[in-house]
Amino acid sequence: MEGVxxxxxxxDERVEEKQVRFYGxxxxxxxxxxxxxxxxxxxxACTIGKDDLMPALLNxxxxxxxxxxxxxxxxSWLEPTSACNLYCDGCYRKNDPDxxxxxxxxxxxxxxxxxxRNTDGVSIAGGDPLTHPQIEKIVEMIAADGQKPIINTNxxxxxxxxxxxxxxxxxxxxxxxxxxxxxxxHLKGKTEIELNELRLQYARMLAEVGDISCAFNATVYExxxxxxxxxxxxxxxxxxxxxxxxxxxxxxxxxxxxxxxxVGGKKIDMAPxxxxxxxxRQISIMSTDVVETICSRYPDFQPSAYLNGTERPDHxxxxxxxxxxxxxxxFGYTGPKFMELSQTFHHLLNGSYLxxxxxxxxxxxKSMLLLAPFDKGLRRTALAYLHDAARSPALLFxxxxxxxxxxxxxxxxxxxxxxxxxxxCPDITVWEDRLVWSCRMEELxxxxxxxxxxxxxxxxxxxxx
Numbered sequence: 001m002e003g004v005x006x007x008x009x010x011x012d013e014r015v016e017e018k019q020v021r022f023y024g025x026x027x028x029x030x031x032x033x034x035x036x037x038x039x040x041x042x043x044x045a046c047t048i049g050k051d052d053l054m055p056a057l058l059n060x061x062x063x064x065x066x067x068x069x070x071x072x073x074x075x076s077w078l079e080p081t082s083a084c085n086l087y088c089d090g091c092y093r094k095n096d097p098d099x100x101x102x103x104x105x106x107x108x109x110x111x112x113x114x115x116x117r118n119t120d121g122v123s124i125a126g127g128d129p130l131t132h133p134q135i136e137k138i139v140e141m142i143a144a145d146g147q148k149p150i151i152n153t154n155x156x157x158x159x160x161x162x163x164x165x166x167x168x169x170x171x172x173x174x175x176x177x178x179x180x181x182x183x184x185x186h187l188k189g190k191t192e193i194e195l196n197e198l199r200l201q202y203a204r205m206l207a208e209v210g211d212i213s214c215a216f217n218a219t220v221y222e223x224x225x226x227x228x229x230x231x232x233x234x235x236x237x238x239x240x241x242x243x244x245x246x247x248x249x250x251x252x253x254x255x256x257x258x259x260x261x262x263v264g265g266k267k268i269d270m271a272p273x274x275x276x277x278x279x280x281r282q283i284s285i286m287s288t289d290v291v292e293t294i295c296s297r298y299p300d301f302q303p304s305a306y307l308n309g310t311e312r313p314d315h316x317x318x319x320x321x322x323x324x325x326x327x328x329x330x331f332g333y334t335g336p337k338f339m340e341l342s343q344t345f346h347h348l349l350n351g352s353y354l355x356x357x358x359x360x361x362x363x364x365x366k367s368m369l370l371l372a373p374f375d376k377g378l379r380r381t382a383l384a385y386l387h388d389a390a391r392s393p394a395l396l397f398x399x400x401x402x403x404x405x406x407x408x409x410x411x412x413x414x415x416x417x418x419x420x421x422x423x424x425c426p427d428i429t430v431w432e433d434r435l436v437w438s439c440r441m442e443e444l445x446x447x448x449x450x451x452x453x454x455x456x457x458x459x460x461x462x463x464x465x
Contacts, residue, residue, distance in 0.1 A: 335377025
């Protein structure tokens with residue numbers, strides 16, 4: 001692939017190093033150009049050797065745009081409580097120990113979801129939902145509606161007995177939030193890599209009970225971005241029992257100078273919001289930064305599907321990758337057509353877009369290779385697998401597992417003061433009988449409406465994203 005010509009239509013005449021580093025080539029791949037400022041002419045004249053290529057899909061037009069919308073989505077976000085037993089840096093919800101909702105309130109919110117929003121699964125969040133005294137009944141209610149109950153938890157209150165009871169109630173999966181900025185008892189100061197031991201404890205617990213999807217998410221901070229590849233490598237080592245890894249770029253409500261914060265035309269004080277931050281912190285980590293970091297360990301890492309931003313169609317708010325392999329080797333990644341087939345056929349057969357799948361589906365990586373004629377990513381994966389199997393026939397008798405890696409880039413503050421949200425966001429919840437963004441619900445709780453930032457410094461570029 002030497003001598004790939006750059007295709008950079010639409011670039012400014014001069015671009016900064018960060019903008020130059022990755023761009024879409026004619027083959028829709030990410031390419032590394034190197035440091036320094038370059039003119040558009042210099043970039044267009046550049047050719048790159050095969051050792052400089054980072055073949056991960058970045059151009060949004062070369063990816064599958066997930067079909068999720070407000071009324072027809074894969075997931076809805078239920079918060080039966082705002083109570084939590086742990087502090088997490090950057091949490092978007094105020095911890096309220098007396099906030100458990102009654103089963104009647106939960107039933108009403110589920111009915112609103114069922115009336116306004118077609119979904120495959122319901123994420124049960126908060127707060128930590130395991131603090132709710134009737135969590136098993138809530139899981140039962142969701143399962144009875146024909147949807148998949150997924151519990152989002154820090155895991156502190158999960159015991160083997162509790163897990164068995166939740167499985168009996170109908171739980172489909174768990175997403176464990178574990179990262180180094182949590183104030184976990186006896187684990188303060190542990191690094192992301194050291195916390196892999198805790199992650200493994202929960203993965204093994206779920207695997208022992210069986211038939212429950214296992215996912216882990218971690219917030220990515222300025223000082224933990226470098227650890228992401230090691231967590232991805234740990235995920236590969238346990239690809240048989242870890243089904244999903246999620247990395248969420250840290251965000252906060254930055255109190256920027258030069259802006260007034262308004263609700264209904266009146267200035268407000270942002271201090272009551274739990275995610276308001278006054279100190280200087282890095283809140284601009286992009287999903288592409290996480291991709292770049294993962295590529296340092298897995299150079300062929302290839303996302304295939306995404307959700308865009310409401311203000312920027314070329315921003316990757318949810319960036320999805322699915323890889324196929326064993327504990328010893330990743331043979332490749334599914335492509336956009338595989339993702340399109342998965343979502344389309346699930347909607348045709350079940351009436352909803354696909355959210356979480358059962359562990360037995362993740363263990364059918366070999367069967368998925370039969371779709372290689374329809375998907376370039378699977379064709380490359382199948383060729384790599386067959387090449388190794390020809391040299392070591394025993395590989396033919398080993399299972400191939402699928403594992404998803406999701407990268408989330410939350411709300412982005414634009415120069416105009418607008419917030420670029422996730423277009424087609426799955427984490428939509430209910431507030432006062434209407435559907436709202438869960439990550440910003442504290443604005444509604446505290447002020448009754450969304451907060452708007454309005455520039456006050458007369459910046460002529462303020463209208464630009």
